[in-house]
Amino acid sequence: MKRGLSLQAALAAYRPDAELAPLPEQIDPDRLLSFFHPDHLRDSVTTLTVGPNAGAHCQRELADLLQAEAVIDEVDLAGVPVTDTDVLVIGGGGAGCAAALAAAEHGARVLLATKLRLGDSNTVMAEGGIQAAIEPGDSAQKHMQDTLRAGHHAGDPALVAAMVGDGPEVIHWLIRQGMQFDQTDSGDLHTRRAGGTSAPRIVHCRDYTGLEMMRVLREAVAQHRGIEVWDQHPAVELLSNERGQKCVGAVLSSLADRSLRIVRTRSVILATGGLGRLHLNGFPTSNHLGATGDGLVLAYRMGARLCELDSFQYHPTGLVNPPYLSGKLVTEGIRAAGALLLNAQGQRFVDELQPRDIVCAAIIRECREGRGIHPDVGGVGVWLDTPRLERSQPGLLERQFPKLLARTRVAGIDPRSEPILVYPTLHYQNGGAVIDVDGATTVPGLYAAGEVAGGIHGRNRIMGNALLEIIGFGRRAGIAAALSGHDRGPKKITLEHVNRARRALALAGLPLARRAPQVLPPYAAMGKDS
Amino acid sequence: MSRLNANLLHPCQRVGDNLARWREAGGGEALRLGAANPAAILAAVKDADLRGLGGSGFPVWRKWEAVASEAPRPDKYLVCNGNEDEPGTFKDRLLLEETPHQVIEGALLAALAVGANRVVLYVNPDLTRSLAALQAALARWHNTEFLQLAGDALGQAITVELVPSSGHYIGGEETAALEWIEGKFPFPRGKPPYPAQYGVHGCPTLINNVETLANIPAIVRHGADWFRAQSTGRGTGSKLYSLSGDVLHPGVYELPMGTTLGDLIFVHGGGLLSGKPLKAVFTGGPSNTLLTPADLDVSLDFDSLRERGAALGTGAMIVVSEGTGMVKRVAEYARFFAHSSCGQCISCKTGTATISRLLDRIDTGRGTAADLATLESLCRMLPGTGRCHLVNGVAQLLDSSFRHFRQEYRQALK
Numbered sequence: 001m002k003r004g005l006s007l008q009a010a011l012a013a014y015r016p017d018a019e020l021a022p023l024p025e026q027i028d029p030d031r032l033l034s035f036f037h038p039d040h041l042r043d044s045v046t047t048l049t050v051g052p053n054a055g056a057h058c059q060r061e062l063a064d065l066l067q068a069e070a071v072i073d074e075v076d077l078a079g080v081p082v083t084d085t086d087v088l089v090i091g092g093g094g095a096g097c098a099a100a101l102a103a104a105e106h107g108a109r110v111l112l113a114t115k116l117r118l119g120d121s122n123t124v125m126a127e128g129g130i131q132a133a134i135e136p137g138d139s140a141q142k143h144m145q146d147t148l149r150a151g152h153h154a155g156d157p158a159l160v161a162a163m164v165g166d167g168p169e170v171i172h173w174l175i176r177q178g179m180q181f182d183q184t185d186s187g188d189l190h191t192r193r194a195g196g197t198s199a200p201r202i203v204h205c206r207d208y209t210g211l212e213m214m215r216v217l218r219e220a221v222a223q224h225r226g227i228e229v230w231d232q233h234p235a236v237e238l239l240s241n242e243r244g245q246k247c248v249g250a251v252l253s254s255l256a257d258r259s260l261r262i263v264r265t266r267s268v269i270l271a272t273g274g275l276g277r278l279h280l281n282g283f284p285t286s287n288h289l290g291a292t293g294d295g296l297v298l299a300y301r302m303g304a305r306l307c308e309l310d311s312f313q314y315h316p317t318g319l320v321n322p323p324y325l326s327g328k329l330v331t332e333g334i335r336a337a338g339a340l341l342l343n344a345q346g347q348r349f350v351d352e353l354q355p356r357d358i359v360c361a362a363i364i365r366e367c368r369e370g371r372g373i374h375p376d377v378g379g380v381g382v383w384l385d386t387p388r389l390e391r392s393q394p395g396l397l398e399r400q401f402p403k404l405l406a407r408t409r410v411a412g413i414d415p416r417s418e419p420i421l422v423y424p425t426l427h428y429q430n431g432g433a434v435i436d437v438d439g440a441t442t443v444p445g446l447y448a449a450g451e452v453a454g455g456i457h458g459r460n461r462i463m464g465n466a467l468l469e470i471i472g473f474g475r476r477a478g479i480a481a482a483l484s485g486h487d488r489g490p491k492k493i494t495l496e497h498v499n500r501a502r503r504a505l506a507l508a509g510l511p512l513a514r515r516a517p518q519v520l521p522p523y524a525a526m527g528k529d530s
Numbered sequence: 531m532s533r534l535n536a537n538l539l540h541p542c543q544r545v546g547d548n549l550a551r552w553r554e555a556g557g558g559e560a561l562r563l564g565a566a567n568p569a570a571i572l573a574a575v576k577d578a579d580l581r582g583l584g585g586s587g588f589p590v591w592r593k594w595e596a597v598a599s600e601a602p603r604p605d606k607y608l609v610c611n612g613n614e615d616e617p618g619t620f621k622d623r624l625l626l627e628e629t630p631h632q633v634i635e636g637a638l639l640a641a642l643a644v645g646a647n648r649v650v651l652y653v654n655p656d657l658t659r660s661l662a663a664l665q666a667a668l669a670r671w672h673n674t675e676f677l678q679l680a681g682d683a684l685g686q687a688i689t690v691e692l693v694p695s696s697g698h699y700i701g702g703e704e705t706a707a708l709e710w711i712e713g714k715f716p717f718p719r720g721k722p723p724y725p726a727q728y729g730v731h732g733c734p735t736l737i738n739n740v741e742t743l744a745n746i747p748a749i750v751r752h753g754a755d756w757f758r759a760q761s762t763g764r765g766t767g768s769k770l771y772s773l774s775g776d777v778l779h780p781g782v783y784e785l786p787m788g789t790t791l792g793d794l795i796f797v798h799g800g801g802l803l804s805g806k807p808l809k810a811v812f813t814g815g816p817s818n819t820l821l822t823p824a825d826l827d828v829s830l831d832f833d834s835l836r837e838r839g840a841a842l843g844t845g846a847m848i849v850v851s852e853g854t855g856m857v858k859r860v861a862e863y864a865r866f867f868a869h870s871s872c873g874q875c876i877s878c879k880t881g882t883a884t885i886s887r888l889l890d891r892i893d894t895g896r897g898t899a900a901d902l903a904t905l906e907s908l909c910r911m912l913p914g915t916g917r918c919h920l921v922n923g924v925a926q927l928l929d930s931s932f933r934h935f936r937q938e939y940r941q942a943l944k
Binding site for chain 1: 617618620774775776778779780803804850851853854855857858862863865866890893894895942
């Protein structure tokens with residue numbers, strides 16, 4: 001990487017009122033992506049050798065976990081208390097809560113187990129908003145086209161159709177739950193346009209839409225008598241029937257004392273979110289502490305097919321400075337509102353409202369080719385030109401982006417007068433467990449919803465579709481799981497699928513030393529206790 | 531020479547519902563021979579000393595003679611029992627799915643031998659692929675001369691009917707199957723009268739397991755001597771062993787009857803996973819018993835296992851490695867049986883439920899010495915108190931686990 005300007009030098013050269021040169025001619029997006037997008041970094045991708053996706057490409061850090069031994073063995077299950085329920089939801093973010101509520105509304109007894117606390121999730125970090133085709137000039141068809149195009153047509157059209165079709169109803173449902181959205185002067189829902197889309201479609205609550213969403217979901221879950229919540233009980237393994245072919249429960253481990261609990265169910269819904277905390281390719285991440293890809297690991301060992309394991313989304317504008325905020329997001333909404341990206345020379349280099357992967361690759365190119373800005377403490381980035389936005393629309397930042405102001409204020413930065421240094425941050429797992437329109441994975445009894453599920457966003461997600469997906473598919477999975485039929489007889493709860501995976505590893509000559517799921521990243525205190 | 535002694539699972543038998551390929555490999559020949567001389571079928575089976583392979587190990591010829599000696603009233607039934615639902619058993623589904631013609635041919639030969647004019651193929655509907663394959667195969671048989679041939683030999687028309695079972699575990703019990711075929715809930719009947727005297731709709735009925743019947747064509751074609759020569763131990767013929775659990779290569783293995791447990795696990799099964807030591811083997815079937823590493827030399831045939839206080843059952847071997855909690859395992863089985871009890875016999879209904887509850891308590895560290903004592907006395911009290919063998923099976927399993935792993939139960943007490 002060529003070194004660009006130091007932070008001080010760049011700041012000194014910065015003028016919010018400087019005349020900008022027109023955008024230089026853009027290179028072919030495919031070329032840009034293949035040279036500069038982190039998914040295409042040399043040696044970052046490997047090929048899976050065992051499991052349902054054997055032969056598929058996969059990011060190396062993830063492949064290591066997918067092809068690892070289980071953390072528990074038969075011996076650990078001796079004497080473990082068993083709890084019976086109809087539906088077990090693993091994950092306490094937006095998708096998990098939506099699934100639990102939908103399942104409970106359909107008469108199921110629901111147990112919701114969270115890794116940390118209810119609401120500790122990436123949902124609360126979603127800032128920009130939620131997509132739904134509700135404007136008069138918009139249509140579900142356009143929404144679908146935007147989603148598929150931005151995902152490089154790798155998404156499953158049936159899933160995308162289901163998601164965009166759910167859009168208006170999802171917003172309606174959220175409002176009924178008590179969620180607040182920003183409104184226009186006339187009282188309509190206020191919409192913004194997201195990068196890579198053809199119409200304004202983002203409904204939002206200032207710049208903390210996800211937080212507001214989680215607030216109401218959390219209250220609804222807590223109040224529902226059909227839902228029991230076990231906080232700080234991450235799932236460490238699923239349970240299968242004696243043929244290892246159906247998911248019939250899970251083993252949870254208490255974070256407090258590491259004791260195990262067996263939950264025996266009719267269906268399990270994985271809503272475990274993504275894997276940012278694996279820090280693929282060494283990138284910082286916007287994800288919360290628990291995002292270690294556990295759901296993918298558990299589903300894969302159970303035999304569920306996954307998809308797009310080599311495709312991840314890096315959010316173009318993660319904070320760089322100060323280091324303790326590294327990876328934290330600056331919402332895309334601010335670019336939607338008109339903020340520009342400038343390199344060290346104060347020049348625009350990309351259309352800021354291109355899809356996220358293109359903008360990311362463009363930022364990485366600027367930095368790699370010596371037009372980046374280097375703070376003293378390490379890292380590199382480009383300017384997000386907030387002062388210019390403030391000049392053109394005075395008061396906008398304070399009105400619509402209070403979370404950004406609050407976050408940077410503690411670091412002594414005022415975005416109204418000083419541009420923000422940003423660099424791509426590992427943000428979202430585009431792929432995940434293959435599901436159908438009911439959220440069912442390829443393993444009977446196992447459902448997936450939210451970031452852990454794949455097939456919707458193709459190889460790139462547009463802003464606001466994640467919040468739509470977690471509610472839409474969360475509810476779909478919850479309903480299907482609640483209505484799924486009883487199994488005849490109590491088929492045994494076993495670790496047969498673990499045996500099967502172990503056999504495959506042994507036959508492939510892979511090491512049995514590595515264990516997954518990780519539960520928490522290695523630098524979390526929990527891992528150092530024992 | 532390969533130790534794999536494939537007869538039932540020979541590649542030329544594993545043709546699915548493809549009738550032409552099956553006939554190319556000699557399929558149907560046994561039926562021709564049998565139709566030419568029906569009396570010789572029973573004699574050959576008796577000579578071959580074929581045993582009931584659904585778990586009982588009862589000599590097949592004795593059942594057959596009993597049915598053959600009864601007069602039709604006005605029909606005589608043959609039921610091919612494919613309800614397979616025993617823990618760890620997955621052999622019949624393979625036979626039905628991959629060699630349905632062989633099974634149908636065997637059933638018709640048995641019908642000829644005992645004079646049955648109504649053949650019922652009774653198959654667990656949860657085995658969807660087996661059911662579909664059998665259905666397709668049966669449709670092809672209706673376009674062949676075989677049914678006519680068999681009917682001519684019998685002197686009256688033979689009907690072959692496919693009846694999906696209830697899918698209940700207990701539906702695999704002989705008399706429960708008869709009840710279901712009559713259109714009732716599959717409650718086992720009191721015995722006697724046995725099905726040979728009073729079966730489906732009161733008609734004499736022969737009921738045999740899928741694997742048992744699948745053996746008949748080869749016996750008729752190659753003779754009893756050939757069949758006896760297939761084994762290595764004291765039994766005769768070959769056996770399908772369902773190997774599962776902590777082994778490297780689980781699966782269905784057709785091996786000479788009497789193959790040793792050690793050979794099955796270490797030669798054919800590839801040994802234990804991750805090189806852990808062997809702790810025990812659950813033999814699956816109506817009577818579940820335990821084998822331990824001391825039994826690795828035992829021949830897996832009905833008589834040799836009985837001498838060790840165990841049972842071959844269906845030939846299911848569930849291998850358990852060191853590090854597995856036996857109490858939990860046994861508790862799992864007990865729950866399965868408690869749930870599978872049809873509930874008509876009070877001793878079974880309450881006995882299995884009590885055993886399951888007590889085992890769960892002990893397993894989760896809440897059990898007392900009194901609970902253990904209760905379990906031990908239940909082991910003595912319960913056997914023989916039910917109409918069928920279900921309650922005996924639970925008691926036998928529990929008893930077997932006490933004999934070998936009493937210490938583990940003690941340690942789990944409060």
